[in-house]
Amino acid sequence: MRDSRIRRCRWWFVALPIVGALVAVGCAPAQHSKQAAGAVTVPDTITVGATLPLTGTESKAGGFYKQGYDLAFDLANRAGGIDVGGKKVKVQLKLLDDTTDQAKAVNLAQRLISQDKVSFMLGTYTTPLVQAQSVVAEQAQIPYVNGGGAALSIYNRGYTWVFGTLASIVNLSTTEMRWLQAQQDAGKLPKPARIAIVWENTSHGQDFRKGIQDWVKANPGRYTIAVDESFALDGKDFSAVLNKVKAAKADLFMADAHLPDYLTMQRQYISTGMCNKVITYGARGAEPDARQALGTKGVSYIMSAVWWNAQLGDQGLNKTFVDQFKAKYGTDPQWYQAVSYEAARALFAAISQAGSVDKTKVRDALSNLKIPSILPGGTLSFPAAQGGQASYQFVVQQNLPDGSSPIIYPNDVKKADGIVPNPSCK
């Protein structure tokens, strides 16, 4: 019996290497033969693939992104299509629902590329999904323009096919700090000011924190970081972290949160009787949902910084966008629709500038793109130094007790002066 087992083992040891060698021979040529593409002719319709979280936890934002994409496609087709080497070509969006699930976003992107044969992709929403999905685009060498991923970690991987219209969250906190510093210089905030950073443990929060930390380091003597705590996304109870902020007697309460967490945290913040000279929740604060849930008084003087604001929309491209959007959907656009609209527009512009539907040419056109834009700064480009991520200042807005949220910074577009320190603190 024992003898036979040894022999049996020997048999296996012969068989495995043979199989292994076969594979090495078998699969090597097969993968190289895949990329043989024929000459690229301009089709009558260009199909662009995309997935969005139309259901699942981010379904609300996913719906907003869809509006932005749809509007861009509508406008392009209404103008007869996009101009590709002198030929007017219609564009069509093949949109699938990734249910806010990372694996599905990846899977569907793969399906769009290999089954539906799309040559270009627009991105999905929330950073983890974009980060996972963009890998597929990079591997398949498909130009991928997204308006839903802001994290540095998407763009510092050395990828060359991935582009984003969302400026980094580092810019968000830097813009806020720049405004706060001006207030400090004006004597409205103490020096040094004690900062409590409360960040959601996602790459969004990590970048927010990095922006503040870098700023504090670059301006010694002006700030001290009194609290530096993270919390889980979709946290239900923030008493632990708020207790720490309360104990640290911070001047600036700088949190970064998604909408549901902002609502829950601010509610606990108020009901534990907390009050800081400055309150911000990063990009959140001015949402109508929040005003409805917490009352105008509950959200007063909260400062927020966003990628885009409809108040910018009183001239030029912005006016076109806001007017067209209102005509189509009957509501005011928010930044979600603006960045997704711009992502689609950037892709169209690049195809047009490339004069071809050749993927490499369009990718190169995207890298060199410089188009007038509705985003702050007025020009959209994807600088290679930022790994293909657009870079611009945010617009800072502040909730006022009268229910409005005017832009308070940058100064050239501001509608009102910001108010610090928070007048509702005793």
Place this chain on the structure above:
Amino acid sequence: MSEVLALAVSAVLLAGFYAAMAYGLGLIYGVLRVVNLAHGGLIMAAAYLTWVLFTRLHIDPYLAIPVVLVVFFAAGVGLYRGLVRLLPRGAEGGVQSLLLLFGVWLILRNLAYLLFSGNDQAVRTSYSTASVRILGNSFAVTRVVVFGVAVIAMLALHLLLRHTLLGKAIRAAGQNPRSCTLVGIDVDRIYALTFGIGVALAGLAGLLASTLFAFNPSYGAGELLRSFVVIVLGGLGSVVGIAAGALVLAFAEVFSIYLVPSYLTAAVGFVLLVVVLVARPAGLFGQRVLG
């Protein structure tokens, strides 16, 4: 010092909610020896029911308590008669009922998802941001009310189990179902009632949770685990044991912010669960039943 005091009060208030979560799970386990893995899902479902009653019919969440209790009692009896009863009891049935009720949880999650989408919801009443001062610190009114309701529920459960005929029968069925049959107690009926009461208590916990936190269809996993921790810590000696377990967990979580980053406070309970299970295997869980 005042900070420690504030944290202590906060922990006591939290313990009330934790105890309310754990009653139902503990009762069902103690009597039927079935781990109700759908507990978290039922809490979530009750939160949605409260939310619907509040947003559609404008019934104040705390006034909706009777409605939720009745609905979930019926659901619990139905769950028992329709599903749980069909499985063998005892050791072999343990894993099967675990998986079965787990299936129920998945179905509940999916139903909630189809009905209400995956967005976070919260019950926001006019007083949900109001606060009261206790020992020099502000605390949310809702947390104090939840604590009060939890204490009342504890007393009611205690009275029910100790001073009524039904309570005696429930305790007897938990201790020795065979001799119950001998003395003429319809064990199956007692089981159904117990399951109903347990699920009704899960419903109560869901209602209370909806007034404190935001929730979505995946809500309940953490609550289920915390309920386990409470039961394991407190043992099944009595309703008071559950309250003690809840206090231990709440204090451990709240005061752990001095030791670990606040992000990891949730992990404290999970680690506690494993440690206690291992240190006292079966001991804490398998103690005398509610008597």
Place this chain on the structure above:
Amino acid sequence: MRARLVRSGPRIGWRLPAWAPARTLVLFVGALAVLYALPLVVPMGDYAHDLIGLTFMYMAAALAWNWLGGYVGQISFGHAAMFGVGGFVAARIALSTGLPFWAGWLAGGLTAGLYGLLWGHPTLRLRGPYFSIATIGVGEATRLVATYWDPFTGGSSGLSLPLGQGPTKFALYWYGLYLLAAVVALSWWLRRSRIGLGLLAIKEDVEAAADVGVNATLYQDLVLVLSATVIGVCGGFYAWYQAFIDPQDLFSFDRSIGFVLMGVVGGIGTILGPALGAIVFVVVQELLLASYAQFYLGIYGLLLVLIILFEPLGLSGLLLRLARRLGWRPAAGRAPAIAAGPASSASTTEPGPGGAT
């Protein structure tokens, strides 16, 4: 004892070990060869090709989960912990050393195995529901710590693997196949060897098993380490497959649930079952993906309820019934009834060979 239970293979020059009868071996090698050659012969799209590769990995993972869940009867709701450990160790090794990818898989697997032993040794003394509950705690605690542990896991930003190095997705098909083949062989061996009998005894009654000289602690630890190691390797595979991993996804409770569902829906305790469960899992997700993605949890919940109530052997039990109806009889003299579900009423015979497909 073994000779009585398991017939040794026919004598054809050299003898096979008792746990691997010739017919099974032929089927196994045959299936392997067919699957090996399939993408080279049948033209299938990249998408299907990659998906099959991923399915191999899930089948291997489901089988490994089943060693603990099915053979020993300890249902783990925390296997995502080891999946994540394996994935992140493999990714870290790929990022910070020049070692080839398989060294990363191996290291990931071993680390996961050790981690499994660390929490498993104390908790495996618990039985039934207690063990399951403890694993939920382990899984969730691991997830939280991993998400917080920035320097190692990249925190919530996760890790991106270098593109263009290591195996391509195309090649992963075959690596997945090897992984699956090894795991199927191991499953078969575990089931048919002396250890398998010991595990069965433990599953039925720990104390009685100890009375007849089965070292329950050793056996359970061994099975958990094996299971955790394979799951860890699967995690490494997944890391290379996705080329981007983040802790919230790898360590998620839903992933742990996935392993349980594959095992139970397919048929707990068998070899065919979990493999079938994994295929169904992927196929169902695939079918629902484009239009009804939101239904899949509910469908699984429903399947789970129905299976627990009516067919403890899951889909493989259904197949077996169907085969019986069609006149198939398990070969005489094969290993005797192996109880799969504790209360499996109708069919307790292990399904036929060829579990690989």
